[in-house]
Amino acid sequence: MQRYSGFGLVKHALSHHEHWQKVWRSPEPKKEYDVIIVGGGGHGLATAYYLAKEHGITNIAVIEKGWLGGGNTARNTTIVRSNYLWDESAALYEHSMKLWEGLSQDLNYNVMFSQRGVLNLGHTLQDMRDIQRRVNANRLQGIDGEVLDTQQVQDLVPAMDCSASTRYPVLGASWQPRGGVARHDAVAWGFARGADSLGVDLIQQTEVTGFRKQDGAIVGVETSRGFIGAKRVGVVTAGNSGVMAEKAGFRLPLESHPLQALVSEPLKPILDTVVMSNHVHGYVSQSDKGDLVIGAGIDGYVGYGQRGSYPTIEHTVQAIIELFPIFSRVRMNRQWGGIVDTCPDACPIISKTPVKGLFFNCGWGTGGFKATPGSGNIFAWTLAKGRAHPLAEPFAYDRFNSGKLIDEHGAAGVAH
Amino acid sequence: MMHIFCPYCGELREEEEFHAKGQAHIERPIEPEACSDAEWGDYLFFRNNPRGIHHELWIHAVGCRKYFNITRHTVTYEILETYRMGEQPGITAETLAAEQLAQSAAASAASSTTQQTGDARP
Amino acid sequence: MSDATTLDPQAVTDADAATRSQTSVIDQRPALDVHLQTARSPLAHLFTARADANAGVVLEEKAFLGHLMLRGDPAQSGFAEAVEVALGLALPLTSSTLNLNDAGVSIQWLAPDEWLIIVPGEEAFAFEQALHEQLSGRYQVVNVSGGQTVVSLSGAQARQVLMKSTPTDVHPRAFPVGRGVPAVFAKATLILRHVSAKEGESEFELVIRRSFADYLGRWLLDASEEFGVCIKA
Numbered sequence: 180m181q182r183y184s185g186f187g188l189v190k191h192a193l194s195h196h197e198h199w200q201k202v203w204r205s206p207e208p209k210k211e212y213d214v215i216i217v218g219g220g221g222h223g224l225a226t227a228y229y230l231a232k233e234h235g236i237t238n239i240a241v242i243e244k245g246w247l248g249g250g251n252t253a254r255n256t257t258i259v260r261s262n263y264l265w266d267e268s269a270a271l272y273e274h275s276m277k278l279w280e281g282l283s284q285d286l287n288y289n290v291m292f293s294q295r296g297v298l299n300l301g302h303t304l305q306d307m308r309d310i311q312r313r314v315n316a317n318r319l320q321g322i323d324g325e326v327l328d329t330q331q332v333q334d335l336v337p338a339m340d341c342s343a344s345t346r347y348p349v350l351g352a353s354w355q356p357r358g359g360v361a362r363h364d365a366v367a368w369g370f371a372r373g374a375d376s377l378g379v380d381l382i383q384q385t386e387v388t389g390f391r392k393q394d395g396a397i398v399g400v401e402t403s404r405g406f407i408g409a410k411r412v413g414v415v416t417a418g419n420s421g422v423m424a425e426k427a428g429f430r431l432p433l434e435s436h437p438l439q440a441l442v443s444e445p446l447k448p449i450l451d452t453v454v455m456s457n458h459v460h461g462y463v464s465q466s467d468k469g470d471l472v473i474g475a476g477i478d479g480y481v482g483y484g485q486r487g488s489y490p491t492i493e494h495t496v497q498a499i500i501e502l503f504p505i506f507s508r509v510r511m512n513r514q515w516g517g518i519v520d521t522c523p524d525a526c527p528i529i530s531k532t533p534v535k536g537l538f539f540n541c542g543w544g545t546g547g548f549k550a551t552p553g554s555g556n557i558f559a560w561t562l563a564k565g566r567a568h569p570l571a572e573p574f575a576y577d578r579f580n581s582g583k584l585i586d587e588h589g590a591a592g593v594a595h
Numbered sequence: 596m597m598h599i600f601c602p603y604c605g606e607l608r609e610e611e612e613f614h615a616k617g618q619a620h621i622e623r624p625i626e627p628e629a630c631s632d633a634e635w636g637d638y639l640f641f642r643n644n645p646r647g648i649h650h651e652l653w654i655h656a657v658g659c660r661k662y663f664n665i666t667r668h669t670v671t672y673e674i675l676e677t678y679r680m681g682e683q684p685g686i687t688a689e690t691l692a693a694e695q696l697a698q699s700a701a702a703s704a705a706s707s708t709t710q711q712t713g714d715a716r717p
Numbered sequence: 718m719s720d721a722t723t724l725d726p727q728a729v730t731d732a733d734a735a736t737r738s739q740t741s742v743i744d745q746r747p748a749l750d751v752h753l754q755t756a757r758s759p760l761a762h763l764f765t766a767r768a769d770a771n772a773g774v775v776l777e778e779k780a781f782l783g784h785l786m787l788r789g790d791p792a793q794s795g796f797a798e799a800v801e802v803a804l805g806l807a808l809p810l811t812s813s814t815l816n817l818n819d820a821g822v823s824i825q826w827l828a829p830d831e832w833l834i835i836v837p838g839e840e841a842f843a844f845e846q847a848l849h850e851q852l853s854g855r856y857q858v859v860n861v862s863g864g865q866t867v868v869s870l871s872g873a874q875a876r877q878v879l880m881k882s883t884p885t886d887v888h889p890r891a892f893p894v895g896r897g898v899p900a901v902f903a904k905a906t907l908i909l910r911h912v913s914a915k916e917g918e919s920e921f922e923l924v925i926r927r928s929f930a931d932y933l934g935r936w937l938l939d940a941s942e943e944f945g946v947c948i949k950a
């Protein structure tokens with residue numbers, strides 16, 4: 180792999196940037212792999228990267244039905260934070276946060292991780308009590324967090340209406356300074372390039388249509404390009420996970436819902452942090468390009484159409500204008516939807532399955548982008564060792580039968 | 596925006612007046628204490644999540660406030676029928692598959708009689 | 718009366734007793750002098766009189782009316798007849814219809830087993846009693862007068878105000894006189910009814926919950942502003 184550097188940039192400028200190495204190869208699938216990862220989103224690519232890098236397993240294929248990072252990875256609002264309530268999930272997301280902090284160096288690829296801080300606003304006394312509880316929990320977990328009052332929020336975000344006369348006045352917020360945003364495509368591409376350079380085959384435009392089993396154990400996957408053998412298979416297909424589980428012969432407690440986002444025309448810098456509000460129900464940040472990146476809630480019904488309903492987007496825009504009246508005349512450029520795999524306790528499933536050698540990593544719902552490096556890292560461990568990584572143990576899929584749920588609706592409620 | 600026909604109001608109304616309540620026709624186990632953990636977990640948490648025909652419970656929340664059922668395609672969002680509480684769906688994934696099979700059989704029968712030569716496959 | 722008794726386990730089988738009310742009803746409205754001194758309608762603080770001869774929108778709170786919720790099974794024999802005798806208005810059996818008369822009495826279909834009756838405030842108790850006298854078997858009448866109020870919306874631009882506020886189709890073709898529906902309105906809900914159209918000018922009534930009144934009142938004033946507002950008080 181050609182390393183990227185300032186010097187390289189200058190050198191390639193001399194030849195008009197015509198001789199850059201391809202970022203990854205497009206290999207023909209082999210007959211068999213040690214590990215097949217189904218789904219070439221951020222999580223799948225990170226899994227392959229860490230398998231190769233940390234566990235020395237390089238005979239790997241990532242099989243993607245569309246293009247790399249074209250699923251929710253490409254569609255999300257990129258909020259990264261780790262201030263979840265329960266120890267199990269806080270540990271999971273904090274593991275990921277630590278990886279984010281060194282990721283650009285590790286991958287030799289600028290993922291534009293920007294720790295501009297994340298605000299979760301409180302608009303009612305109950306919101307504030309929940310915020311206090313969560314921040315206290317975070318401190319005990321060793322995760323940064325502060326409770327801010329209205330004035331402190333106003334100082335951080337001068338453009339927001341923090342006056343007492345609004346319908347839902349801002350009473351305060353939780354503030355995680357290490358939170359922020361990253362560049363979604365760069366994350367997928369960085370992991371893809373890293374995995375490819377370690378010998379991983381990235382196979383695009385190939386759909387996995389079924390699983391082949393022998394004596395209750397996986398032996399490979401059926402694809403639109405024929406059968407490919409594998410000793411172990413990890414499925415990381417986000418909103419399509421319920422459908423994939425059916426194909427493998429078991430059920431998951433997932434529902435797939437559309438979640439949408441929208442971006443405005445580019446503006447001069449006006450918002451240098453991330454603002455989220457569970458109560459008025461919207462969140463917004465400003466990208467490096469200058470567009471306002473705005474997220475919405477999920478549609479209430481199961482849906483696989485990658486769009487999202489009009490009432491939901493209208494509701495979101497109203498919420499953002501309630502918070503930022505100054506944005507009322509900003510023009511919106513694009514709107515889209517992704518299909519998120521929502522789980523009853525708003526936590527992921529990182530687990531072995533009833534099929535030996537078949538593992539699932541799903542249920543990240545509306546908030547899995549922030550987990551991309553951590554999820555890949557512990558799923559790689561899980562695939563390599565054939566048992567759950569200690570951080571993944573609480574997230575086994577049989578918790579829905581044992582009753583040991585990790586209810587993160589309070590911290591993940593809206594989303595992200 | 597979906598237009599939804601409420602079987603109680605007898606009219607098409609805007610999506611915004613309705614709330615989706617998840618999978619329809621879920622029966623609470625008559626004797627919860629007699630359930631295994633797996634059965635009880637299934638009842639509480641495991642739902643159909645098909646790419647295709649789905650039977651759903653909805654409520655006409657800003658309207659007659661009655662619950663009713665919808666048979667809907669989760670990819671096209673086409674609503675195939677709505678029906679009252681206590682009723683069973685008239686359209687299911689199975690009836691649609693059977694219909695399609697019958698149609699293609701009829702079509703291939705028709706094409707094989709009209710085509711004089713060659714392969715009758717479409 | 719026989720099917721009424723099968724529907725209601727507590728109904729008295731004796732035919733004579735079954736026609737009498739099983740419910741004790743009290744007049745919820747205070748004596749008139751107390752009422753005049755202390756009662757404040759939900760919109761009194763917002764809808765102060767404002768004259769504007771060219772106003773496109775005319776707003777008026779129809780305060781202190783009597784609001785009764787009626788529930789029952791219209792298939793039950795004698796039910797529709799009993800309501801008609803008590804109100805002097807036919808029970809609407811078609812969805813989303815509103816029957817009303819010049820005496821200020823109206824009855825609106827809300828659901829297959831639920832109707833909203835609005836009557837002049839001082840007559841609420843009499844109508845409530847009349848309903849209990851006429852109805853029998855399984856039914857329910859609840860006086861909700863204290864919980865809601867009515868806003869009349871008229872003027873040449875009345876429909877424009879509605880179109881800004883609700884996804885309900887209010888074109889006269891879809892929303893003729895005599896139609897009434899619960900509606901999503903400025904993110905809240907209310908009941909919207911088209912009560913008359915004289916010389917092409919429509920009057921709508923908005924039945925608003927007391928707890929939403931301040932918010933919806935402000936919304937209506939704001940939404941009407943651009944057309945010029947006249948407020949009758």
Ligand SMILES: Cc1cc2nc3c(=O)[nH]c(=O)nc-3n(C[C@H](O)[C@H](O)[C@H](O)COP(=O)(O)OP(=O)(O)OC[C@H]3O[C@@H](n4cnc5c(N)ncnc54)[C@H](O)[C@@H]3O)c2cc1C
Nearest residue numbers: 218220221222244250251252255256258387517547548549
């Ligand atoms: C609008 C929106 C906003 C969001 N905002 C945030 C946020 O601010 N912060 C945050 O942390 N998270 C957010 N999320 C959630 C986040 O995007 C996801 O949890 C995360 O990206 C999931 O990553 P993934 O790699 O598992 O999924 P994906 O990127 O969706 O990858 C799954 C891949 O699997 C492929 N696939 C599916 N089926 C098959 C098959 N049969 N064969 C082969 N390939 C298959 C798909 O094509 C897809 O590329 C948001 C999501 C959406 C939709």
Ligand SMILES: [Zn+2]
Nearest residue numbers: 601604655659
């Ligand atoms: Zn209805």
